[in-house]
Amino acid sequence: MPMIDMPEFAGDLLAEFAERDAERVNTPVIQPAEPFLDMAGEDLRRRIFLTESETGESLCLRPEFTIPVCLRHIASATGTPRRYAYLGEVFRQRRDGSNEFYQAGIEDLGDKATAAADARAIGDALGILKRVLPKVDLRLTLGDQAVFEAVVKALGLPHGWQRRLIHAFGDMAHLEALLERLARPQPVAGLDPDISAMMAAGDEAGLVERLDRTMQETGYSTNASRSPAEIAKRLKEKLELSQTRLDGTALLLLREFLTLQLPLADAPAALAGFADAAGLKLGDAVSLFSARLQSLANAGADISAMTYRAAFGRPLDYYTGLVFEVTAAGSTAVLAGGGRFDRLMTLLGAREHIPAVGFSLWIDRIEAARARQ
């Protein structure tokens, strides 16, 4: 790759990667589009550059590095733990800034010591930023989906509701809409009286049979994705969930939790206090949270400049725990963003569960911050 196009501090980045035991890898600029759309959803479609091969395969210009680096790891069939680093161009349709820009980052795959690996990712991101932005006052915001999951679970909601809330975590509008439904349950409308009667009588087998017959008659069964059993089971669950009402106190607790925002150093005490006052057992999630904090402190991180925001998450199903972002004080431009994505590797086709944590650096924003400092 011609160094001439690289950011002027590319050498510093590469030196940092080497010092931090991350092996630099490259990936093709032209990537199959499927994995990106599959993982991030259709929302990505209008933000990437799509094209087609002669044979009709959907291709795109690399919109980010995490998925290509993970796919490369899976294809290379090497073992874990591995630490990969990247530095190269990515391509996205953006309203602000150029459509092609550099990203760099580290992906840490297969380190089973979760708390230490999380702390190391944060330390790496901050350490590298400090080297290239020595005069900038950096601010880190951290969230943890596992803590939210623990709160939801401790409130004793049915599994279906837990799944809905966890799925919406990070999308405040969606989450608010769900809380509204929990506060004011609506009866299920539009159900055929025959079906209602079957459900009321608990005749799930009869319903499955009836669905199966209708599917056969309408010729829909040949290619049906959802089976009669799946539809009947979800109908039953839906009727049960529609009757779930979260009482006022629990709802207040959940809302109170989501408004928590405080210095990271104070977060364990605040979470413990919240759990005590609410009478909730948050268990492992909070232990892991505290262990991560301890690892950060041991590594000499300045925890006082870090903020914990309970509602901070990413509404994608492969993120599982830690998320973090680094900005310059007084700015909202994210200079580095990262998190734990323990579900991504298996979603991409890895045979075994591979825990993973990583971050990427927004090089163009770092360049702008360097120019200002």
Place this chain on the structure above:
Amino acid sequence: MNAITIALPSKGRIKEETAAVFERAGLSISAVGNDRSYRGRIAGIEGVEIAYLSASEIARELAAGAVDFGVTGEDLVREGLPGVDAKVEFCARLGFGHADVVVAVPEIWLDVETMADLGDVAADFRARHGRRLQIATKYWRLTQQFFSAKHGIQLYRIVESLGATEGAPAAGQADIIVDITSTGSTLRANHLKVLSDGVILKSEACLVRARKPVHDEDGRISQIIEAVRASL
């Protein structure tokens, strides 16, 4: 004086009904050359030209600012133009060409009546079926705005469908569809039902203006809009 171009549908009922609206509005169209010509003029207003184009081309030409006005379905304009309201003005709804863009799922999905239900199904789909929920549609922009922005549903895949979309679920090309319907009879014939909150857009033929600065000082622009509005 700049020429003003009005793009009108080149065929079918929408062409006839548009001609009727313009006639009632006192904007009578004369063909240039012969009757089958794709160019026309408006008698009585100087420098106003008619270009007959296909309905989807009209949306594209409005987006490019290549024409000043167009008559076409709101669905095509909203689908074709990102940031649509900054680029065009919907001047008048013409009362014909009614079609709703809707989310329709197999009738047999008794457990799915609302978008929230669909969100639940989409969230679990990959775990159960090894792939994301698939939506057949030609309206990928409208679908994406409705699912992602309005209902917080991210995890689904669009399968582009350029025709006979209603058949896609039975054929196994997709699980559900987003398509236009006017009476719902084609959907019912294909054992599909519209979700109770699944109407994305109530579309009809509209007089649409491409927003251009030169229009501000051109009296013919407001003359045309007023004439069409007054005829409705």
